Amino acid sequence: MVTRKQYTKEYKLDAISLVLEQGHTTSEVSRSLEINANMLRRWIREYQADDADQSFRGNGKLTAEQEEIRQLKAQIKQLKLEREILKEATVFFAKETK
Known part of the structure:
Protein backbone atom coordinates (compact mmCIF):
# COMPACT_ATOMS: atom_id res chain seq x y z
CA MET A 1 0.00 0.00 0.00
CA LEU A 62 -8.27 22.98 15.52
CA THR A 63 -9.42 26.55 15.45
CA ALA A 64 -10.60 28.05 18.73
CA GLU A 65 -14.25 27.53 17.76
CA GLN A 66 -13.68 23.92 16.74
CA GLU A 67 -11.84 23.22 19.99
CA GLU A 68 -14.70 24.74 21.99
CA ILE A 69 -17.24 22.62 20.10
CA ARG A 70 -15.17 19.50 20.76
CA GLN A 71 -15.01 20.29 24.48
CA LEU A 72 -18.73 21.02 24.68
CA LYS A 73 -19.59 17.75 22.94
CA ALA A 74 -17.38 15.85 25.40
CA GLN A 75 -19.07 17.64 28.29
CA ILE A 76 -22.53 16.76 26.95
CA LYS A 77 -21.50 13.11 26.62
CA GLN A 78 -20.21 13.09 30.21
CA LEU A 79 -23.40 14.72 31.55
CA LYS A 80 -25.62 12.22 29.74
CA LEU A 81 -23.62 9.36 31.21
CA GLU A 82 -23.90 10.82 34.71
CA ARG A 83 -27.65 11.31 34.27
CA GLU A 84 -28.07 7.65 33.28
CA ILE A 85 -26.09 6.53 36.32
CA LEU A 86 -28.29 8.64 38.60
CA LYS A 87 -31.45 7.21 37.03
CA GLU A 88 -30.22 3.66 37.63
CA ALA A 89 -29.20 4.50 41.20
CA THR A 90 -32.64 5.98 41.89
CA VAL A 91 -34.32 2.79 40.69
CA PHE A 92 -31.92 0.65 42.74
CA PHE A 93 -32.48 2.55 45.97
CA ALA A 94 -36.25 2.69 45.39
CA LYS A 95 -36.31 -1.13 45.28
CA GLU A 96 -34.13 -1.37 48.39
CA THR A 97 -36.48 0.74 50.52
CA LYS A 98 -39.52 -1.43 49.76
Missing part, protein backbone atom coordinates in the same frame (compact mmCIF):
# COMPACT_ATOMS: atom_id res chain seq x y z
CA VAL A 2 1.37 3.39 -0.98
CA THR A 3 1.36 6.01 1.76
CA ARG A 4 0.40 9.55 0.91
CA LYS A 5 3.17 12.08 1.06
CA GLN A 6 2.55 14.82 3.58
CA TYR A 7 3.89 18.32 3.21
CA THR A 8 4.54 20.81 5.98
CA LYS A 9 2.74 24.12 6.22
CA GLU A 10 6.00 25.95 5.50
CA TYR A 11 6.61 23.89 2.36
CA LYS A 12 3.13 24.66 1.07
CA LEU A 13 3.48 28.37 1.83
CA ASP A 14 6.87 28.47 0.08
CA ALA A 15 5.39 26.82 -3.01
CA ILE A 16 2.47 29.25 -2.99
CA SER A 17 4.79 32.24 -2.66
CA LEU A 18 6.72 31.10 -5.73
CA VAL A 19 3.51 31.41 -7.73
CA LEU A 20 1.82 34.40 -6.13
CA GLU A 21 4.76 36.60 -5.15
CA GLN A 22 7.56 35.65 -7.53
CA GLY A 23 5.42 35.29 -10.64
CA HIS A 24 6.28 31.72 -11.62
CA THR A 25 3.55 29.63 -13.24
CA THR A 26 1.99 26.71 -11.38
CA SER A 27 3.36 24.37 -14.03
CA GLU A 28 6.93 25.59 -13.51
CA VAL A 29 6.71 25.35 -9.75
CA SER A 30 5.05 21.95 -9.75
CA ARG A 31 7.72 20.56 -12.10
CA SER A 32 10.61 21.99 -10.10
CA LEU A 33 9.19 20.78 -6.77
CA GLU A 34 8.00 17.49 -8.27
CA ILE A 35 4.43 17.87 -7.06
CA ASN A 36 1.17 17.61 -8.96
CA ALA A 37 0.06 20.90 -10.54
CA ASN A 38 -3.54 20.31 -9.45
CA MET A 39 -2.42 19.90 -5.86
CA LEU A 40 -0.50 23.18 -6.04
CA ARG A 41 -3.58 24.93 -7.47
CA ARG A 42 -5.67 23.50 -4.62
CA TRP A 43 -3.16 24.80 -2.07
CA ILE A 44 -3.39 28.26 -3.66
CA ARG A 45 -7.21 28.18 -3.57
CA GLU A 46 -7.21 27.12 0.08
CA TYR A 47 -4.68 29.82 0.95
CA GLN A 48 -6.69 32.53 -0.79
CA ALA A 49 -10.02 31.32 0.65
CA ASP A 50 -8.83 31.17 4.27
CA ASP A 51 -6.92 33.62 6.37
CA ALA A 52 -3.21 33.10 5.87
CA ASP A 53 -2.68 31.93 9.45
CA GLN A 54 -5.69 29.58 9.31
CA SER A 55 -4.60 27.80 6.13
CA PHE A 56 -3.11 24.31 6.34
CA ARG A 57 -3.76 23.70 10.02
CA GLY A 58 -3.10 19.99 9.64
CA ASN A 59 -4.49 17.09 11.60
CA GLY A 60 -5.46 17.80 15.16
CA LYS A 61 -4.83 21.53 15.00
Whole structure:
Protein backbone atom coordinates (compact mmCIF):
# COMPACT_ATOMS: atom_id res chain seq x y z
CA MET A 1 0.00 0.00 0.00
CA VAL A 2 1.37 3.39 -0.98
CA THR A 3 1.36 6.01 1.76
CA ARG A 4 0.40 9.55 0.91
CA LYS A 5 3.17 12.08 1.06
CA GLN A 6 2.55 14.82 3.58
CA TYR A 7 3.89 18.32 3.21
CA THR A 8 4.54 20.81 5.98
CA LYS A 9 2.74 24.12 6.22
CA GLU A 10 6.00 25.95 5.50
CA TYR A 11 6.61 23.89 2.36
CA LYS A 12 3.13 24.66 1.07
CA LEU A 13 3.48 28.37 1.83
CA ASP A 14 6.87 28.47 0.08
CA ALA A 15 5.39 26.82 -3.01
CA ILE A 16 2.47 29.25 -2.99
CA SER A 17 4.79 32.24 -2.66
CA LEU A 18 6.72 31.10 -5.73
CA VAL A 19 3.51 31.41 -7.73
CA LEU A 20 1.82 34.40 -6.13
CA GLU A 21 4.76 36.60 -5.15
CA GLN A 22 7.56 35.65 -7.53
CA GLY A 23 5.42 35.29 -10.64
CA HIS A 24 6.28 31.72 -11.62
CA THR A 25 3.55 29.63 -13.24
CA THR A 26 1.99 26.71 -11.38
CA SER A 27 3.36 24.37 -14.03
CA GLU A 28 6.93 25.59 -13.51
CA VAL A 29 6.71 25.35 -9.75
CA SER A 30 5.05 21.95 -9.75
CA ARG A 31 7.72 20.56 -12.10
CA SER A 32 10.61 21.99 -10.10
CA LEU A 33 9.19 20.78 -6.77
CA GLU A 34 8.00 17.49 -8.27
CA ILE A 35 4.43 17.87 -7.06
CA ASN A 36 1.17 17.61 -8.96
CA ALA A 37 0.06 20.90 -10.54
CA ASN A 38 -3.54 20.31 -9.45
CA MET A 39 -2.42 19.90 -5.86
CA LEU A 40 -0.50 23.18 -6.04
CA ARG A 41 -3.58 24.93 -7.47
CA ARG A 42 -5.67 23.50 -4.62
CA TRP A 43 -3.16 24.80 -2.07
CA ILE A 44 -3.39 28.26 -3.66
CA ARG A 45 -7.21 28.18 -3.57
CA GLU A 46 -7.21 27.12 0.08
CA TYR A 47 -4.68 29.82 0.95
CA GLN A 48 -6.69 32.53 -0.79
CA ALA A 49 -10.02 31.32 0.65
CA ASP A 50 -8.83 31.17 4.27
CA ASP A 51 -6.92 33.62 6.37
CA ALA A 52 -3.21 33.10 5.87
CA ASP A 53 -2.68 31.93 9.45
CA GLN A 54 -5.69 29.58 9.31
CA SER A 55 -4.60 27.80 6.13
CA PHE A 56 -3.11 24.31 6.34
CA ARG A 57 -3.76 23.70 10.02
CA GLY A 58 -3.10 19.99 9.64
CA ASN A 59 -4.49 17.09 11.60
CA GLY A 60 -5.46 17.80 15.16
CA LYS A 61 -4.83 21.53 15.00
CA LEU A 62 -8.27 22.98 15.52
CA THR A 63 -9.42 26.55 15.45
CA ALA A 64 -10.60 28.05 18.73
CA GLU A 65 -14.25 27.53 17.76
CA GLN A 66 -13.68 23.92 16.74
CA GLU A 67 -11.84 23.22 19.99
CA GLU A 68 -14.70 24.74 21.99
CA ILE A 69 -17.24 22.62 20.10
CA ARG A 70 -15.17 19.50 20.76
CA GLN A 71 -15.01 20.29 24.48
CA LEU A 72 -18.73 21.02 24.68
CA LYS A 73 -19.59 17.75 22.94
CA ALA A 74 -17.38 15.85 25.40
CA GLN A 75 -19.07 17.64 28.29
CA ILE A 76 -22.53 16.76 26.95
CA LYS A 77 -21.50 13.11 26.62
CA GLN A 78 -20.21 13.09 30.21
CA LEU A 79 -23.40 14.72 31.55
CA LYS A 80 -25.62 12.22 29.74
CA LEU A 81 -23.62 9.36 31.21
CA GLU A 82 -23.90 10.82 34.71
CA ARG A 83 -27.65 11.31 34.27
CA GLU A 84 -28.07 7.65 33.28
CA ILE A 85 -26.09 6.53 36.32
CA LEU A 86 -28.29 8.64 38.60
CA LYS A 87 -31.45 7.21 37.03
CA GLU A 88 -30.22 3.66 37.63
CA ALA A 89 -29.20 4.50 41.20
CA THR A 90 -32.64 5.98 41.89
CA VAL A 91 -34.32 2.79 40.69
CA PHE A 92 -31.92 0.65 42.74
CA PHE A 93 -32.48 2.55 45.97
CA ALA A 94 -36.25 2.69 45.39
CA LYS A 95 -36.31 -1.13 45.28
CA GLU A 96 -34.13 -1.37 48.39
CA THR A 97 -36.48 0.74 50.52
CA LYS A 98 -39.52 -1.43 49.76
